[in-house]
Amino acid sequence: MHTRRHILATGLVTSLLAACSTMPSSADRPPIVFVHGNGDSAALWQTTIWRFETNGWPRDRLIALDQPMPLARDNDNVPQAGRSSPAESMAFLQGEVDRVLKATGASKVILIGNSRGGNTIRNYVQNGGGASKVSQVVLGGNPAHGIWAIPGFNEQSEFSSLSTFILRLNAPKGPNGDEVTPGVKWLTLRSDNNDKFAQPDGVWIGAPGKPTNVPYDGPALKGATNQVLQRVDHRETSFSPAAFAATWQFLTGAPPKSMDIAPESALTLDGRVTGFGLSSTDPASGQFTNNLPLVGAQVAVYATDPITGVRRGDAVHRKTVGTDGRWGPFASQPGTAYEFEVIAPGYATTHIYRSPFPRSSSVVNLRPDRILPADRDAQAIVILTRPRGYFDAQRDTMRFDGQTVLPGVPPRGAGVSSSKIKLDNGAQRAIKGEFNGERVTGLTWPAAQGHMTLLELTY
Incomplete structure (x- = not known):
């Protein structure tokens, strides 16, 4: 993590076919749609996409989205100017996936999400028709069981374990009572103990010394492949070299050929x-x-x-x-x-x-x-x-x-x-x-x- 890595990025769905590329498209690689977290943007996937490109994934099949209103509401039940509900976030992803499938001719996509983007993905696969359009999902630092589970403390935030949204999302599914939707392959990536939003103490939610009742393994999900990355922080669960290596292994069944990014002569x-x-x-x-x-x-x-x-x-x-x-x-x-x-x-x-x-x-x-x-x-x-x-x-x-x-x-x-x-x-x-x-x-x-x-x- 302390070694500087060179890296590359792609565009939004609106520039899907416009990005300049030195690598041909390949039907062997399904499109990957990247979903950012709360308050973030597509730009955070830049280094991740560079690593994918260096290892041969076609640039025109790497699509990072910009959700227009990336911040969650304070209370999921109360409309709030400039913020989005889980339903609105899911609807945005629905439309973008359909556009990607139409533009590429692919039958399914891979979804990779960080933080809140992970719950948007889970909601889409479970409740928005995504189960038939998604082959694999990778979730980094996803607050799958909320960030807090404190009775009386903003219970209807989508980041509360006690919210209606989270309880429905984690309801048992399939014959094994999994928390993930069957038929899709799932990987979760979490920090051992360095994720600010998976902490037993409430210091990062403005309540230091107060138990959150959410453990370090809060991002793990029953029915998924759950992997721990040492010392990474909340964002690095998706954007670090370690996260890329784990993601590539999960998607392809083999380690990446290179962790260093191949430079281009024309930029x-x-x-x-x-x-x-x-x-x-x-x-x-x-x-x-x-x-x-x-x-x-x-x-x-x-x-x-x-x-x-x-x-x-x-x-x-x-x-x-x-x-x-x-x-x-x-x-x-x-x-x-x-x-x-x-x-x-x-x-x-x-x-x-x-x-x-x-x-x-x-x-x-x-x-x-x-x-x-x-x-x-x-x-x-x-x-x-x-x-x-x-x-x-x-x-x-x-x-x-x-x-x-x-x-x-x-x-x-x-x-x-x-x-x-x-x-x-x-x-x-x-x-x-x-x-x-x-x-x-x-x-x-x-x-x-x-x-x-x-x-x-x-x-």
Whole structure:
């Protein structure tokens, strides 16, 4: 896990046949549809898809979805603006699977889901007709038995073991009383004890010291092949090299030929620009993620010096985002680090820095951020973020602007995926983030003029 892996991604159903590919399609490999978790996006599957491609799975049969409203309701029985119910999430997946089957001519798909995406998959297979359209399912970090089982504590959240939704999902099925739908092959992947949402203590649900009544093996399901991955965090149950190796073995019956990603000589990058919704009751603090296109956003891409973060000349790509939300395609150079500048009304001008891309990807999703009221006294704001995993102070080697103790990262446990530094000096300078061998360097920008910096880790 501490070795940097190179990797690749594919597109959404809407770009299923548009992704540039160096590998032919193959009827021997069924389509794989990837379903992200609560509040996440298709972009998190980027490294997983790169690993599949490197091992020969055709790019046009790897489809990562963007659920429009990825956050679950607080209470499944109460409609909530900007959030989705299990039924709505299932209906979205139903439509996407049907589109994939039609586009590829395949008879069945494989579904791979992380976290909440796993319950969407289970609901679809059990209650949405998916049993006849799905051959295999892989669930990473799926809160199969909820995140808590506390009487009187938000019992109708879809993350409560006591909710009607979870109880129905886990009702005995088939002659053996399994929790999974018969006729489909199932694999669950879980952490030994490092998944923030499978903890006997309520620290990650805001109730430290209070028993959740959900054990470490909460993601395991009767009737499935249940596998434990050592020390992985909640997101790494799907997005880590270990998760890929276990998934490939389950799907093919053999280990992957390579865990290192084969680089490409010609790269095309693309993705979607999305934003944040705002709570009508408290717009300042009530923003929430969605995967709706941020129409009108302006994207500029700059090649940068990987040591200093300084731009190497003028923008190499510019685009105003249309109704499809896409900011590309962009023909990038191998081995080149890039800055993605996103300008949109109501947002900070966000400067996103990434380490060089080894392969093409159509899920390089961009999301501008807002300067929160508590940060308006800062001269510069820099966030180091790891979308495909969390920071673990006991496990990982990390450095942020020279600090080995990252602001906001607890000394124990893996439950935080970003760290923020507020600077009291507005002079522009290089700032670096490091994580287990990956290094991202950017520049600070003046917060007083509505700018902020995001150092985004790939691995």
